[in-house]
Amino acid sequence: MLRLPKFELASPTTVTEAVAMLASTPGSMVIAGGTDLLPNVKHELFTPPLVVSLADIAELRGIRAAPNGWTTIGAMTSLADVAAHELVRARFPALAQAAGLVAGPQLRAMGTLGGNVLLDTRCQWYNQTYFWREALGFCLKKDGTLCHVVEGGSKCVAAASNDTAPPLMTLRANLVLEGPKGRRTLPIDDLWLADGAYNKKLEPNEVLVEVQIPPTTAQHRGAYGKLRERGSIDFPLFGVAVRLELDAAGAVDTADAVVTAMQARPLRLKRFQDHLKGRVPGTESFEEGAHLAADSAYAQCHPMPNIPGDEDWRREMVPVYVRRTILAASRGEGPVHHV
Ligand SMILES: Cc1cc2nc3c(=O)[nH]c(=O)nc-3n(C[C@H](O)[C@H](O)[C@H](O)COP(=O)(O)OP(=O)(O)OC[C@H]3O[C@@H](n4cnc5c(N)ncnc54)[C@H](O)[C@@H]3O)c2cc1C
Ligand code: SF4
Incomplete structure (x- = not known):
């Protein structure tokens, strides 16, 4: 059994208080639902002296429709609530589907949208116990100097693995962050760094307050695979x-x-629109466009042995999932997955 190392726990009731607590102790960390943070602390991937819980900050919970048509989702809103919410399902089907496919029901009840957006990258050589990692000589992301995925590599390629990041990127969502210098709004596309050691451009001690999503039209179609x-x-x-x-x-x-689940950051598929523009869902021409977009995704995506699953098999699955997800979106269906 893995024991949880000792740390101080603070439970502020405002975001400003949380930011001040984080700034007061070097190495402190935020805990939201704790479904990723706590296993990582048990694996000694993080050793925070202070953990600042956001659980008592009421402002961070809930899904609201703003008068300007935007939708706001508080960072502490559970994934289960995001997946089930009528507004999210109607306006942003791909986001509701992705949130509903994260982990299992217990983890979606505890896990939050904010924690999912800011999830640490994953690698099969990193998400292991201290004992296991020590036996291997550690790696670049933590305590070592080698990468076990890219021989001779000087940069970590641990994979972004958060399911809600891709739909939020297609929706052009904004992140509202609060740090010691105040609040700022960051387009989610600008959050990422192509470095698996730490793949986010967050300022020190920043807290994600909410995710803001611009309106979609009645002709919007979305799906997640x-x-x-x-x-x-x-x-x-x-x-x-x-x-x-x-x-x-x-x-x-x-x-x-x-x-997602390719490289250190979620990737936008290149020339995706070129293959589909002007084609009408339900026609042969649209099916042809979906095939072309899937082939193009195959050419762009090169899975690595950073996460489990044979990478050649994962690559063969790329066009299958891209094509099926395009067709599901066009029919107002989804998600695309197996049970
Ligand atoms: C068995 C298992 C299966 C899983 N499967 C999936 C899966 O299929 N897909 C998937 O995407 N995830 C999966 N996860 C990971 C995790 O459950 C989810 O990503 C979840 O959404 C994380 O949210 P959380 O609130 O629990 O985050 P936490 O664990 O509390 O935090 C995650 C990270 O985000 C930071 N953080 C959280 N909230 C904020 C905030 N508001 N401001 C600043 N920093 C913040 C924390 O400091 C931490 O670094 C799985 C986990 C387990 C244990
Ligand atoms: S990609 Fe390489 S450096 Fe990064 S976690 Fe995996 S083994 Fe470590």
Whole structure:
């Protein structure tokens, strides 16, 4: 059994208080639902002297429709609530589907949207006990100088593995962050660094307050596809969010897709819109466009042995999941996964 090392726990009731507590102790960390943080602390991946809980900050919970058409989701809103919420399901189906496929029901009840967006990268050589990692000589991300994935590599390539990041990127969501210098708004696309050691451009001691999502139209279509070993609980071996916006004639006007569980940051699929623009869902032409977009995703995506699952098999699954998720989105269906 892995024991939880000792740390101080603080429970502020305002974001400003939380930020001040974080700033007061070097190495302190935020805990939201704790579903990733606590296993990582048990594995001695993090050794925070102080853990600041956001559980008592009422401002951080809830889903609200703003008068300007934007939707605001508090960082401490549970994934179960995001997945079930009527507004999210109607306006942002891919986000509701992705939140509903994170881990299993207990973890979605505890896990939060904020914790999912800010999830640490994952690697099969890193998410292990201290004993296991020590026996291997550690690695670049923690305590060592080698990478076991890329021989001779000088940069960690642990994988972004958070399911809600791809749909939030296709939706062009903004993150509201509060730190010692005050509040700022950051487009989620600008959050990421291509470095698995730490893949986020957060300022020290910043807290994610809420996620703001711009309006979608009645012609919005979205779906999420997720490949994983066990359909009941696992992290993604591949995840793809698809967004389609149709015009008045029912043809694709704009299209976007973002994938996860590949590299250190979620990746936008290149030339995705070119393959689908002008095509009408339900037609042969649209099916052809979906095939072309899937082939193009295959050319772009090169899974690495950073997470479990044979990488050649994972690559073969890329076009399958991309094509199926495009078709599901176009039909107002999804998610695409196996149980
Ligand atoms: C068995 C298992 C399976 C899982 N499967 C999946 C999966 O399929 N897909 C997936 O995406 N995840 C999965 N997870 C990981 C995790 O459960 C989810 O990502 C969850 O959403 C994390 O949210 P949390 O609130 O528990 O975050 P925490 O564990 O509390 O925090 C995660 C990280 O974010 C930081 N943080 C959290 N909230 C804030 C905030 N508001 N401001 C600043 N920093 C913050 C923490 O400091 C920490 O670094 C799985 C976990 C387990 C144990
Ligand atoms: S990608 Fe390499 S450096 Fe990064 S966690 Fe995995 S083994 Fe370590």
